[in-house]
Amino acid sequence: MYDYPELKQMKVPLKSALFQLTGICAKMPDLIRYRQSLWKPTESTTVSPGLEDITEEFRRTDQEAGTITSGFLNKMFELGEATEEKDPTSITGTSYHISNLQAAQGLIAFFGFRVCILRMRYDWSCAHGLPNTTELLRDLKALCVQVWNFIPYFCRYEAFVAVTSSQRGIILTYELATLEQKERLLDIYIDLDSYRKRLPEDRALVEMEIVSLARLMTGRMPLQ
Numbered sequence: 001m002y003d004y005p006e007l008k009q010m011k012v013p014l015k016s017a018l019f020q021l022t023g024i025c026a027k028m029p030d031l032i033r034y035r036q037s038l039w040k041p042t043e044s045t046t047v048s049p050g051l052e053d054i055t056e057e058f059r060r061t062d063q064e065a066g067t068i069t070s071g072f073l074n075k076m077f078e079l080g081e082a083t084e085e086k087d088p089t090s091i092t093g094t095s096y097h098i099s100n101l102q103a104a105q106g107l108i109a110f111f112g113f114r115v116c117i118l119r120m121r122y123d124w125s126c127a128h129g130l131p132n133t134t135e136l137l138r139d140l141k142a143l144c145v146q147v148w149n150f151i152p153y154f155c156r157y158e159a160f161v162a163v164t165s166s167q168r169g170i171i172l173t174y175e176l177a178t179l180e181q182k183e184r185l186l187d188i189y190i191d192l193d194s195y196r197k198r199l200p201e202d203r204a205l206v207e208m209e210i211v212s213l214a215r216l217m218t219g220r221m222p223l224q
Contacts, residue, residue, distance in 0.1 A: 009079055014106050017072045020064070021110065024117075027061050034058070035120040035219030038127045051128060058121040065117050069110040073146075076103065087152055091177075091184045092145050095152040105165050108150045115143055115172045119218045144173040148181075151188060159195040167192060171213045182207075 034054050076082035081103065087095035098104035122136040147169040154165040170189050177185055186203055189210065193199045199206050215221040 009081070013072055013075045014103055017068050017110065018106065020068050021113065024061060024065055024068075024113075027057070028116075031058065031061060031117065031120055032219040035123060038123065039220070055124065055128070055130065058117075058124055062114070062117045062121050065110075065114045069107075069114045072107060072110060076107070084149065090152045091148045091181055094149060096149045098153055101157070101161070104150065104153060108147070108154070108165055108169055111143065111147050111150070112168050112172055115140070115147065115169075116218055118143060119172070123218070123220065141176055144176050147173050148185075155188070155192075159192070163192045163196075171210050172217060174207075174210045175214055186210075 034057075073082065076098070077084075081099045083097045084094050085097055086093065089095075096104075098107070118136065118140055122133065122140055124130075125133045125136055150169065151166050155162050157165075167189065170185050174182060174185055186206060190199060190203070190206060199209070212221065
C-alpha cells in the first residue's frame with residue numbers, strides 16, 4: 001500500500017482516525033436499518049432493540065464520529081496544516097486551506113460520514129418526538145457550514161479531484177441549506193459536472209437528483 005510520505009506529520013493522526021472510523025463503519029448497516037424501519041414495514045418487524053437502546057446507539061455513534069472528525073481537524077489546525085480564512089467566493093464567507101490534498105480528502109470524507117450519521121439520528125429523534133431535535137438540527141447546520149468550507153479548496157484542483165472530493169458533501173448538506181445557499185450549491189454542483197456533461201439542463205431535475213441521492217445515503221428511501 002502506498003504510504004503517502006507527503007503527509008509528513010499528519011500521517012499518524014490520519015491513520016489513527018481511519019482506524020477508529022473503521023469500527024464505526026461496522027455499525028452503519030444497523031443504523032440504516034433502524035432509520036428505514038420508520039417507513040419500511042418489513043424492517044420495523046425485524047428491529048429487535050427497543051426505542052431507548054436504538055436512541056442511545058445513534059447518540060453514541062454520532063458522538064464517536066464527531067470526536068474523531070473534530071479531533072482530526074483540530075489537530076491539523078494545531079500543527080499548522082490547516083487554516084480558516086476569509087473567502088468571498090465561499091458560501092459561508094470563509095474557507096479551509098489545507099496543506100495536503102490527501103489529508104483534506106480524508107477529512108471531507110470524515111465530515112460526510114458524520115453528516116450521514118447525524119442526519120439519521122435527527123430523523124429518528126423527530127419521528128419519536130424526542131426533546132433533542134432542535135439541538136440536533138442546530139448541530140447539523142453547523143456541520144454543513146464546515147463541509148461547505150472545503151468546497152473552494154477542492155474546486156482549485158482539476159475537475160476529477162474537485163468532483164470526487166466535493167460532490168458528496170454537496171449532496172448530503174443541500175437540504176439543510178437556505179434558498180440562497182441552495183442556489184449557490186446548485187451552481188457549484190452543475191459546474192463540477194461541466195467536463196462530464198451528465199446532468200440535465202433543467203435545474204429542478206438536478207435538484208431532484210441531489211435530494212434523491214441524499215435520501216438514499218441516509219436511509220430515507222429504498223436502494224431500488
